[in-house]
Amino acid sequence: MNQAYWDRLGGRAKAAAAVLAQARAQKNAALLAMADALLAAQADILAANAQDVQAAAAAGTSQAMLDRLTLTPARIASMADGLRQVAALPDPVGEVIGGSTRPNGLRILQVRVPLGVLGIIYEARPNVTSDAAGLCLKSGNAVLLRSGKEAILSNRACVAALRAGLAVAGLPEDAVQLVDRTDREAVLEMMQQRRWIDVLIPRGGAGLIRSVTENARIPVLETGVGNCHIYVDAGADVQMAAAITVNAKASRPSVCNAAETLLIHAAAAPTALPVIADALLAAGVQLRCCPRAAALLPGRPVLAATQQDWETEFLDYIMAVRVVDDIEQALAHIARYGTGHSECIVTDSQAAADRFTAAVDAAAVYVNASTRFTDGGEFGMGAEIGISTQKLHARGPMGLRELTCGKYIISGNGQVR
Helix, strand or coil: CCHHHHHHHHHHHHHHHHHHCCCCHHHHHHHHHHHHHHHHCHHHHHHHHHHHHHHHHHCCCCHHHHHHHCCCHHHHHHHHHHHHHHHHCCCCCCCEEEEEECCCCCEEEEEEEECCEEEEEECCCHHHHHHHHHHHHHCCCEEEEECCHHHHHHHHHHHHHHHHHHHHCCCCHHHEEECCCCCHHHHHHHCCCCCCCCEEEEECCHHHHHHHHHHCCCCECCECCCCEEEEECCCCCHHHHHHHHHHHHHCCCCCCCCEEEEEEECCCHHHHHHHHHHHHHHCCCEEEECHHHHHCCCCCCCEECCHHHHHCCCCCCEEEEEEECCHHHHHHHHHHHCCCCEEEEECCCHHHHHHHHHHCCCCEEEECCCHHHCCCCCCCCCCCCCEECCCCCCCEECCCHHHEEEEEEEECCCCCC
16 A cells, blocks of 8 residues: 555645635635636646547447546536535535533534545546535535546646635645546555545445445445436326426436436326337437336337346436336335435326325435436535435535534533533
8 A cells, every 4th residue: 555645645635624624715715716717727628638538438438428527618617607606605614503501501502514534536527526626625624536547637637727726715725636546456545544534425336336335444425326216107297207207317317316217107108108208219218118118119119128227227328117007016116226316206196296205215206307406506505525325414415514514512611510
């Protein structure tokens, strides 16, 4: 293990975190300067990204992953806007969570404080670099960023710009650092740096999440895989169901809040399924159907679903389709194959909506709306650090408050126990 490398990065991060914990207005100034710096460095970032994309394409990277990797002027502008939005949000640090006065006169306050140094491990998504840096900064945390090797040139360029923005605002550049080692051993070593890193947050596919949760010696805020479902109930509005399903699947299939499986009530299927299927096919989605669904779609280019299809987060223009007997069978399917991310029912029945929202165990449960709304920005949090599917500390989109913890401040006038 190259411990000297981690001592250097970690020591600088700890020192920066101590400064950030006391900063207030400077954080907003830094976020705005970081946004400006990203735009000013756009040419350099796009040039670096083009090299990353070319190398990834030559290595046979899937189209879905290439989409996640690719930056455009519009995406860089969105990254900058995300930083500005975070600057406009209330600062969670110092917020009073609760308090009381004890019978002996002790005054107890619980306030929000930063977690310290966060380690973010993620795959080939350069936009995560700015999102993570911005949220960590606003919440008073320093961050060590370790991206997939496919995005290393893009992220070096992005981090250089972000650090330049920090310097403009008079905050330590080491509040944002890139782990620029691309070897697998670096990830394993990072998971052991309990002295320097307070919390690890993995963002990526099931393999990455599993590796971090199994190997880390540091507390982990687990972001989840999104095997999300749309259930179309009996009596659902067919056009609404089609619009929601197409949006949830095809608007951006490479993200974790995209739907992967369509479940449809047997009573609705003969009428609704052909309409929804035709809309999905028109959007370029490949359908993998159970025998009952396939029988209702004669002449259409559908494939037979396998057991693996129900279990798969495709992250691509592919959707599994199953006809179910009723809402209970839909709930059983989601309970077996869902990953606790986002689930949706399309229905005209309040009783069915209530049953679905009460029974489904997920971070976000939708009634008559697309799963694509599971996002920090859409929830009014600004940029998010990820979608947590665990049940400790944070669940769902993790924004600023989820990157803090509580500290008790107790005031007395000489009390002893």
